[in-house]
Amino acid sequence: MSKGEQTRQEIVERALALAGEVGLEGVSLGVLAASLNLSKSGLFAHFKSKEALQVDVLQRAIDNFIQDVVVPALKQPRGEPRVVTLFDYYLGWVHGNGRSGSCFFMALTHEYDDRPGPVRDLLVQSQRDWYDTIARAARTAVEEGHFRADLDLEQFAYDFVGIGMVFQQVAKLLENPRAEMRARSAFAALLERARP
Amino acid sequence: MSKGEQTRQEIVERALALAGEVGLEGVSLGVLAASLNLSKSGLFAHFKSKEALQVDVLQRAIDNFIQDVVVPALKQPRGEPRVVTLFDYYLGWVHGNGRSGSCFFMALTHEYDDRPGPVRDLLVQSQRDWYDTIARAARTAVEEGHFRADLDLEQFAYDFVGIGMVFQQVAKLLENPRAEMRARSAFAALLERARP
Protein backbone atom coordinates (compact mmCIF):
# COMPACT_ATOMS: atom_id res chain seq x y z
CA MET A 1 0.00 0.00 0.00
CA SER A 2 1.42 3.33 -1.05
CA LYS A 3 2.01 6.11 1.44
CA GLY A 4 -0.84 8.09 -0.02
CA GLU A 5 -3.27 5.23 0.25
CA GLN A 6 -2.24 4.60 3.83
CA THR A 7 -2.78 8.24 4.77
CA ARG A 8 -6.15 8.13 3.03
CA GLN A 9 -7.17 5.19 5.15
CA GLU A 10 -6.07 6.96 8.30
CA ILE A 11 -8.07 10.01 7.33
CA VAL A 12 -11.21 8.00 6.69
CA GLU A 13 -10.77 6.07 9.92
CA ARG A 14 -10.29 9.20 11.99
CA ALA A 15 -13.19 10.93 10.26
CA LEU A 16 -15.40 7.97 11.06
CA ALA A 17 -14.51 8.22 14.73
CA LEU A 18 -15.16 11.95 14.79
CA ALA A 19 -18.44 11.54 12.92
CA GLY A 20 -19.67 9.35 15.73
CA GLU A 21 -19.39 12.33 18.05
CA VAL A 22 -20.43 15.31 15.95
CA GLY A 23 -22.23 13.79 12.97
CA LEU A 24 -20.92 13.31 9.48
CA GLU A 25 -21.70 16.84 8.39
CA GLY A 26 -20.14 18.12 11.58
CA VAL A 27 -16.67 16.79 10.80
CA SER A 28 -14.77 19.84 9.56
CA LEU A 29 -11.69 19.43 7.43
CA GLY A 30 -9.68 21.70 9.69
CA VAL A 31 -10.38 19.81 12.88
CA LEU A 32 -9.95 16.50 11.13
CA ALA A 33 -6.59 17.55 9.72
CA ALA A 34 -5.38 18.90 13.04
CA SER A 35 -6.27 15.66 14.82
CA LEU A 36 -4.06 13.84 12.33
CA ASN A 37 -1.19 16.34 12.43
CA LEU A 38 -1.89 17.16 8.83
CA SER A 39 -2.43 20.49 7.17
CA LYS A 40 -5.95 21.10 5.94
CA SER A 41 -4.78 21.39 2.36
CA GLY A 42 -2.61 18.29 2.65
CA LEU A 43 -5.64 16.38 3.80
CA PHE A 44 -7.94 17.86 1.21
CA ALA A 45 -5.59 16.82 -1.58
CA HIS A 46 -6.70 13.23 -1.01
CA PHE A 47 -10.33 13.97 -1.88
CA LYS A 48 -12.10 15.84 -4.59
CA SER A 49 -14.55 17.38 -2.15
CA LYS A 50 -15.84 17.06 1.35
CA GLU A 51 -18.78 15.11 0.01
CA ALA A 52 -16.45 12.55 -1.56
CA LEU A 53 -14.81 12.14 1.83
CA GLN A 54 -18.20 11.66 3.44
CA VAL A 55 -19.07 8.93 0.96
CA ASP A 56 -15.79 7.18 1.70
CA VAL A 57 -16.42 7.44 5.43
CA LEU A 58 -19.91 5.98 5.09
CA GLN A 59 -18.59 3.18 2.90
CA ARG A 60 -16.01 2.44 5.54
CA ALA A 61 -18.72 2.28 8.19
CA ILE A 62 -20.70 -0.11 6.01
CA ASP A 63 -17.65 -2.32 5.60
CA ASN A 64 -17.12 -2.29 9.36
CA PHE A 65 -20.74 -3.16 9.99
CA ILE A 66 -20.61 -6.11 7.62
CA GLN A 67 -17.36 -7.26 9.17
CA ASP A 68 -18.52 -6.87 12.77
CA VAL A 69 -22.15 -7.95 12.52
CA VAL A 70 -22.99 -9.80 9.34
CA VAL A 71 -19.90 -11.94 8.85
CA PRO A 72 -19.93 -13.44 12.36
CA ALA A 73 -23.59 -14.35 11.93
CA LEU A 74 -22.95 -16.04 8.60
CA LYS A 75 -20.45 -18.30 10.34
CA GLN A 76 -23.24 -19.64 12.51
CA PRO A 77 -25.40 -22.56 11.34
CA ARG A 78 -28.39 -21.63 9.23
CA GLY A 79 -31.66 -20.98 11.01
CA GLU A 80 -32.45 -19.52 14.39
CA PRO A 81 -28.86 -19.59 15.68
CA ARG A 82 -27.86 -17.34 12.80
CA VAL A 83 -30.74 -14.95 13.48
CA VAL A 84 -29.92 -14.82 17.18
CA THR A 85 -26.26 -14.16 16.49
CA LEU A 86 -27.18 -11.41 14.06
CA PHE A 87 -29.19 -9.75 16.80
CA ASP A 88 -26.46 -10.17 19.40
CA TYR A 89 -23.81 -8.52 17.30
CA TYR A 90 -26.29 -5.88 16.17
CA LEU A 91 -26.94 -4.92 19.78
CA GLY A 92 -23.22 -4.80 20.38
CA TRP A 93 -22.75 -2.53 17.38
CA VAL A 94 -25.53 -0.20 18.46
CA HIS A 95 -24.19 -0.02 21.97
CA GLY A 96 -20.77 0.90 20.71
CA ASN A 97 -18.97 -2.23 21.77
CA GLY A 98 -17.93 -2.18 18.15
CA ARG A 99 -15.49 0.28 16.65
CA SER A 100 -17.45 3.48 16.51
CA GLY A 101 -19.05 5.26 19.45
CA SER A 102 -22.57 4.33 18.52
CA CYS A 103 -24.70 3.28 15.60
CA PHE A 104 -24.27 6.15 13.28
CA PHE A 105 -26.46 4.69 10.59
CA MET A 106 -29.35 5.79 12.76
CA ALA A 107 -27.78 9.20 13.20
CA LEU A 108 -27.27 9.48 9.46
CA THR A 109 -30.87 8.50 8.91
CA HIS A 110 -31.97 11.71 10.54
CA GLU A 111 -29.10 13.76 9.18
CA TYR A 112 -29.89 12.82 5.58
CA ASP A 113 -33.54 11.83 5.50
CA ASP A 114 -34.32 15.00 3.61
CA ARG A 115 -30.92 15.95 2.22
CA PRO A 116 -30.54 14.42 -1.23
CA GLY A 117 -27.18 13.47 -2.64
CA PRO A 118 -24.73 10.60 -2.97
CA VAL A 119 -24.37 10.19 0.79
CA ARG A 120 -28.07 9.68 1.21
CA ASP A 121 -28.19 7.35 -1.78
CA LEU A 122 -25.48 5.15 -0.34
CA LEU A 123 -27.13 5.23 3.06
CA VAL A 124 -30.48 4.16 1.64
CA GLN A 125 -28.91 1.31 -0.26
CA SER A 126 -26.98 0.11 2.77
CA GLN A 127 -30.06 0.15 4.99
CA ARG A 128 -32.12 -1.72 2.42
CA ASP A 129 -29.34 -4.30 2.27
CA TRP A 130 -29.44 -4.57 6.04
CA TYR A 131 -33.18 -5.26 6.13
CA ASP A 132 -32.64 -7.83 3.37
CA THR A 133 -29.89 -9.49 5.33
CA ILE A 134 -32.17 -9.90 8.32
CA ALA A 135 -34.98 -11.22 6.15
CA ARG A 136 -32.64 -13.71 4.47
CA ALA A 137 -31.40 -15.00 7.80
CA ALA A 138 -35.01 -15.40 8.92
CA ARG A 139 -35.74 -17.27 5.69
CA THR A 140 -33.06 -19.83 6.54
CA ALA A 141 -34.79 -20.30 9.87
CA VAL A 142 -38.05 -20.93 8.06
CA GLU A 143 -36.35 -23.41 5.77
CA GLU A 144 -34.79 -25.20 8.72
CA GLY A 145 -38.18 -25.45 10.39
CA HIS A 146 -37.18 -23.19 13.28
CA PHE A 147 -39.65 -20.51 12.24
CA ARG A 148 -43.23 -20.72 10.99
CA ALA A 149 -43.60 -21.40 7.29
CA ASP A 150 -45.97 -18.45 6.89
CA LEU A 151 -43.72 -15.98 8.70
CA ASP A 152 -43.74 -12.53 7.13
CA LEU A 153 -40.02 -11.99 6.56
CA GLU A 154 -40.25 -8.28 5.83
CA GLN A 155 -42.26 -7.74 8.98
CA PHE A 156 -39.72 -9.74 10.94
CA ALA A 157 -36.91 -7.49 9.72
CA TYR A 158 -39.00 -4.44 10.56
CA ASP A 159 -39.59 -5.57 14.13
CA PHE A 160 -35.96 -6.62 14.47
CA VAL A 161 -34.63 -3.18 13.57
CA GLY A 162 -37.17 -1.40 15.74
CA ILE A 163 -35.88 -3.16 18.81
CA GLY A 164 -32.37 -1.97 18.04
CA MET A 165 -33.46 1.59 17.44
CA VAL A 166 -35.31 2.11 20.66
CA PHE A 167 -32.45 0.36 22.43
CA GLN A 168 -30.11 3.06 21.19
CA GLN A 169 -32.26 5.84 22.62
CA VAL A 170 -33.00 4.19 25.92
CA ALA A 171 -29.40 3.16 26.48
CA LYS A 172 -27.47 6.18 25.21
CA LEU A 173 -29.77 9.16 25.67
CA LEU A 174 -31.89 8.08 28.61
CA GLU A 175 -29.03 6.08 30.14
CA ASN A 176 -31.44 3.46 31.38
CA PRO A 177 -29.45 0.49 32.72
CA ARG A 178 -32.33 -1.84 31.91
CA ALA A 179 -32.12 -0.97 28.21
CA GLU A 180 -30.29 -4.13 27.18
CA MET A 181 -32.62 -6.30 29.21
CA ARG A 182 -35.57 -4.62 27.49
CA ALA A 183 -34.06 -5.23 24.07
CA ARG A 184 -33.39 -8.88 24.78
CA SER A 185 -36.83 -9.34 26.20
CA ALA A 186 -38.42 -7.76 23.14
CA PHE A 187 -36.33 -9.95 20.87
CA ALA A 188 -37.29 -13.07 22.81
CA ALA A 189 -40.94 -12.17 22.24
CA LEU A 190 -40.26 -11.65 18.55
CA LEU A 191 -38.61 -15.07 18.33
CA GLU A 192 -41.52 -16.63 20.17
CA ARG A 193 -43.96 -15.21 17.65
CA ALA A 194 -41.82 -16.45 14.77
CA ARG A 195 -41.65 -20.03 15.94
CA PRO A 196 -44.16 -22.63 14.71
CA MET B 1 -49.79 39.84 23.85
CA SER B 2 -47.17 42.51 23.28
CA LYS B 3 -45.51 42.99 19.95
CA GLY B 4 -42.26 41.58 21.27
CA GLU B 5 -43.87 38.44 22.59
CA GLN B 6 -45.65 37.89 19.31
CA THR B 7 -42.42 38.21 17.35
CA ARG B 8 -40.77 35.84 19.76
CA GLN B 9 -43.44 33.26 19.09
CA GLU B 10 -43.04 33.67 15.35
CA ILE B 11 -39.31 33.22 15.65
CA VAL B 12 -39.65 30.04 17.66
CA GLU B 13 -42.28 28.70 15.30
CA ARG B 14 -40.20 29.39 12.22
CA ALA B 15 -37.10 27.97 13.88
CA LEU B 16 -39.01 24.81 14.69
CA ALA B 17 -40.01 24.38 11.07
CA LEU B 18 -36.45 24.97 9.87
CA ALA B 19 -35.05 22.61 12.49
CA GLY B 20 -37.14 19.84 11.00
CA GLU B 21 -35.16 20.21 7.79
CA VAL B 22 -31.62 20.96 8.90
CA GLY B 23 -31.52 19.95 12.55
CA LEU B 24 -31.68 22.18 15.58
CA GLU B 25 -27.99 23.00 15.53
CA GLY B 26 -28.23 23.66 11.81
CA VAL B 27 -30.62 26.57 12.17
CA SER B 28 -28.42 29.63 11.82
CA LEU B 29 -29.54 32.97 13.14
CA GLY B 30 -28.86 34.69 9.83
CA VAL B 31 -31.00 32.37 7.76
CA LEU B 32 -33.69 32.32 10.39
CA ALA B 33 -33.80 36.10 10.53
CA ALA B 34 -33.89 36.43 6.76
CA SER B 35 -36.79 34.02 6.48
CA LEU B 36 -38.71 36.27 8.87
CA ASN B 37 -37.66 39.57 7.26
CA LEU B 38 -35.83 40.46 10.43
CA SER B 39 -32.30 41.62 10.94
CA LYS B 40 -30.02 39.14 12.60
CA SER B 41 -29.41 41.43 15.56
CA GLY B 42 -33.09 42.26 15.86
CA LEU B 43 -33.83 38.61 16.14
CA PHE B 44 -30.97 37.93 18.49
CA ALA B 45 -32.20 40.60 20.91
CA HIS B 46 -35.07 38.31 21.83
CA PHE B 47 -32.76 35.64 23.22
CA LYS B 48 -29.77 35.64 25.45
CA SER B 49 -27.97 33.15 23.27
CA LYS B 50 -28.54 30.67 20.49
CA GLU B 51 -28.72 27.93 23.07
CA ALA B 52 -31.59 29.72 24.82
CA LEU B 53 -33.42 29.86 21.51
CA GLN B 54 -32.84 26.16 21.01
CA VAL B 55 -34.32 25.40 24.40
CA ASP B 56 -37.38 27.49 23.57
CA VAL B 57 -37.77 25.71 20.25
CA LEU B 58 -37.56 22.30 21.88
CA GLN B 59 -40.05 23.35 24.53
CA ARG B 60 -42.39 24.47 21.78
CA ALA B 61 -42.05 21.11 20.07
CA ILE B 62 -42.84 19.39 23.35
CA ASP B 63 -45.94 21.52 23.76
CA ASN B 64 -47.00 20.69 20.21
CA PHE B 65 -46.45 17.01 20.81
CA ILE B 66 -48.55 17.01 23.93
CA GLN B 67 -51.25 18.99 22.18
CA ASP B 68 -51.29 16.83 19.05
CA VAL B 69 -50.70 13.38 20.51
CA VAL B 70 -51.24 13.17 24.24
CA VAL B 71 -54.29 15.39 24.70
CA PRO B 72 -56.44 13.68 22.04
CA ALA B 73 -55.63 10.32 23.61
CA LEU B 74 -56.61 11.51 27.06
CA LYS B 75 -60.03 12.39 25.68
CA GLN B 76 -60.58 8.75 24.85
CA PRO B 77 -61.98 6.35 27.44
CA ARG B 78 -59.48 4.73 29.75
CA GLY B 79 -58.01 1.42 28.67
CA GLU B 80 -57.18 -0.01 25.27
CA PRO B 81 -59.00 2.70 23.27
CA ARG B 82 -56.76 5.30 24.86
CA VAL B 83 -53.63 3.26 24.11
CA VAL B 84 -54.72 2.72 20.51
CA THR B 85 -55.45 6.41 20.04
CA LEU B 86 -52.07 7.31 21.50
CA PHE B 87 -50.43 5.10 18.92
CA ASP B 88 -52.52 6.45 16.05
CA TYR B 89 -51.64 10.06 16.77
CA TYR B 90 -48.05 9.09 17.46
CA LEU B 91 -47.79 7.55 14.01
CA GLY B 92 -49.33 10.68 12.54
CA TRP B 93 -46.83 12.84 14.35
CA VAL B 94 -43.88 10.75 13.22
CA HIS B 95 -45.10 10.74 9.65
CA GLY B 96 -45.37 14.49 9.66
CA ASN B 97 -49.11 14.72 9.37
CA GLY B 98 -48.70 16.93 12.39
CA ARG B 99 -47.16 20.38 12.36
CA SER B 100 -43.48 19.71 11.82
CA GLY B 101 -41.97 17.83 8.91
CA SER B 102 -41.12 14.76 10.90
CA CYS B 103 -40.48 13.58 14.41
CA PHE B 104 -37.56 15.64 15.41
CA PHE B 105 -37.33 14.20 18.87
CA MET B 106 -35.70 11.23 17.19
CA ALA B 107 -33.42 13.52 15.24
CA LEU B 108 -32.50 15.37 18.41
CA THR B 109 -31.78 12.08 20.11
CA HIS B 110 -28.87 11.54 17.75
CA GLU B 111 -27.90 15.19 17.62
CA TYR B 112 -27.57 15.45 21.38
CA ASP B 113 -26.95 11.94 22.66
CA ASP B 114 -23.37 12.92 23.48
CA ARG B 115 -23.60 16.71 23.60
CA PRO B 116 -24.30 17.77 27.19
CA GLY B 117 -26.18 20.93 28.00
CA PRO B 118 -29.63 22.30 28.72
CA VAL B 119 -31.04 21.19 25.37
CA ARG B 120 -30.07 17.62 26.04
CA ASP B 121 -31.37 17.82 29.58
CA LEU B 122 -34.76 19.02 28.42
CA LEU B 123 -34.83 16.41 25.68
CA VAL B 124 -34.08 13.61 28.12
CA GLN B 125 -36.78 14.76 30.48
CA SER B 126 -39.35 15.02 27.70
CA GLN B 127 -38.58 11.56 26.38
CA ARG B 128 -38.78 10.05 29.86
CA ASP B 129 -42.16 11.75 30.23
CA TRP B 130 -43.23 10.25 26.92
CA TYR B 131 -42.35 6.71 27.98
CA ASP B 132 -44.18 7.34 31.23
CA THR B 133 -47.24 8.58 29.39
CA ILE B 134 -47.37 5.39 27.36
CA ALA B 135 -46.89 3.25 30.44
CA ARG B 136 -49.64 5.13 32.30
CA ALA B 137 -52.05 4.64 29.43
CA ALA B 138 -51.22 0.95 29.41
CA ARG B 139 -51.80 0.86 33.15
CA THR B 140 -55.35 2.11 32.66
CA ALA B 141 -55.85 -0.73 30.20
CA VAL B 142 -54.66 -3.17 32.82
CA GLU B 143 -56.98 -1.66 35.37
CA GLU B 144 -59.89 -1.87 32.94
CA GLY B 145 -59.13 -5.52 32.31
CA HIS B 146 -58.21 -4.93 28.68
CA PHE B 147 -54.60 -5.92 29.25
CA ARG B 148 -53.06 -8.71 31.32
CA ALA B 149 -52.63 -7.95 34.99
CA ASP B 150 -48.98 -8.99 34.88
CA LEU B 151 -48.15 -6.84 31.84
CA ASP B 152 -44.70 -5.25 32.05
CA LEU B 153 -45.61 -1.59 31.53
CA GLU B 154 -42.08 -0.36 30.94
CA GLN B 155 -41.53 -3.08 28.38
CA PHE B 156 -44.78 -2.14 26.70
CA ALA B 157 -43.65 1.47 26.34
CA TYR B 158 -40.29 0.28 25.02
CA ASP B 159 -41.90 -1.85 22.32
CA PHE B 160 -44.37 0.94 21.52
CA VAL B 161 -41.67 3.48 20.83
CA GLY B 162 -39.56 1.04 18.84
CA ILE B 163 -42.37 0.55 16.36
CA GLY B 164 -42.57 4.29 15.81
CA MET B 165 -38.83 4.66 15.37
CA VAL B 166 -38.38 2.07 12.70
CA PHE B 167 -41.50 3.42 11.04
CA GLN B 168 -39.78 6.76 10.67
CA GLN B 169 -36.78 5.25 8.91
CA VAL B 170 -38.72 2.92 6.67
CA ALA B 171 -41.23 5.58 5.67
CA LYS B 172 -39.06 8.67 5.33
CA LEU B 173 -35.60 7.43 4.41
CA LEU B 174 -36.37 4.19 2.61
CA GLU B 175 -39.65 5.55 1.26
CA ASN B 176 -41.28 2.16 1.59
CA PRO B 177 -45.04 2.51 0.96
CA ARG B 178 -45.71 -0.46 3.19
CA ALA B 179 -44.17 1.29 6.19
CA GLU B 180 -47.45 2.25 7.80
CA MET B 181 -48.90 -1.18 7.25
CA ARG B 182 -45.82 -2.66 8.93
CA ALA B 183 -46.18 -0.31 11.88
CA ARG B 184 -49.85 -1.13 12.35
CA SER B 185 -49.17 -4.81 12.02
CA ALA B 186 -46.41 -4.63 14.63
CA PHE B 187 -48.66 -2.69 16.97
CA ALA B 188 -51.47 -5.19 16.52
CA ALA B 189 -49.07 -7.92 17.59
CA LEU B 190 -48.03 -5.87 20.59
CA LEU B 191 -51.66 -5.41 21.60
CA GLU B 192 -52.27 -9.12 21.15
CA ARG B 193 -49.45 -9.95 23.53
CA ALA B 194 -50.74 -7.43 26.06
CA ARG B 195 -54.26 -8.81 26.21
CA PRO B 196 -55.21 -11.40 28.83
Next chain:
DNA sequence: GCCTCAACCGACCGACCGTGCTATTTTGTC
Protein backbone atom coordinates in the same frame (compact mmCIF):
# COMPACT_ATOMS: atom_id res chain seq x y z
C1' DG C 1 23.79 12.82 -9.17
C1' DC C 2 19.73 14.11 -11.36
C1' DC C 3 14.94 14.08 -12.54
C1' DT C 4 10.19 13.07 -11.64
C1' DC C 5 6.20 12.84 -9.33
C1' DA C 6 3.30 11.91 -5.48
C1' DA C 7 2.65 13.86 -1.00
C1' DC C 8 2.22 17.58 1.70
C1' DC C 9 2.43 22.50 3.43
C1' DG C 10 1.30 27.63 4.33
C1' DA C 11 -1.06 31.39 2.96
C1' DC C 12 -5.10 32.94 1.45
C1' DC C 13 -10.13 33.59 -0.33
C1' DG C 14 -15.03 34.71 0.22
C1' DA C 15 -18.81 33.35 2.88
C1' DC C 16 -20.99 32.69 6.98
C1' DC C 17 -21.11 31.96 12.00
C1' DG C 18 -22.68 33.79 16.93
C1' DT C 19 -22.49 37.83 19.48
C1' DG C 20 -21.83 42.41 21.23
C1' DC C 21 -22.60 47.72 20.71
C1' DT C 22 -24.87 51.77 19.38
C1' DA C 23 -28.40 54.07 16.75
C1' DT C 24 -33.02 54.37 15.07
C1' DT C 25 -37.69 53.26 14.61
C1' DT C 26 -41.98 51.65 16.52
C1' DT C 27 -45.14 50.94 20.24
C1' DG C 28 -47.93 51.88 24.24
C1' DT C 29 -49.24 55.33 27.92
C1' DC C 30 -50.54 59.63 29.74
Next chain:
DNA sequence: GACAAAATAGCACGGTCGGTCGGTTGAGGC
Protein backbone atom coordinates in the same frame (compact mmCIF):
# COMPACT_ATOMS: atom_id res chain seq x y z
C1' DG D 1 -49.17 64.67 20.50
C1' DA D 2 -45.25 64.28 23.70
C1' DC D 3 -42.33 60.86 25.83
C1' DA D 4 -40.49 56.76 27.84
C1' DA D 5 -39.82 52.18 26.79
C1' DA D 6 -39.62 48.47 23.86
C1' DA D 7 -38.40 46.58 19.51
C1' DT D 8 -35.55 46.47 15.69
C1' DA D 9 -31.74 47.85 12.52
C1' DG D 10 -26.84 48.72 11.31
C1' DC D 11 -22.42 47.57 11.86
C1' DA D 12 -18.28 45.45 13.29
C1' DC D 13 -15.59 41.81 15.60
C1' DG D 14 -13.16 37.48 15.99
C1' DG D 15 -13.66 32.80 14.29
C1' DT D 16 -14.44 28.86 11.38
C1' DC D 17 -15.98 26.97 7.28
C1' DG D 18 -14.88 24.48 2.52
C1' DG D 19 -11.90 25.20 -0.95
C1' DT D 20 -7.78 27.06 -4.04
C1' DC D 21 -3.10 27.83 -5.37
C1' DG D 22 1.75 27.95 -5.78
C1' DG D 23 5.26 26.07 -3.72
C1' DT D 24 8.42 22.59 -1.02
C1' DT D 25 9.81 18.06 0.30
C1' DG D 26 11.50 13.51 -0.27
C1' DA D 27 11.80 8.89 -2.07
C1' DG D 28 12.61 5.87 -6.29
C1' DG D 29 14.20 5.09 -10.97
C1' DC D 30 17.67 6.13 -14.23
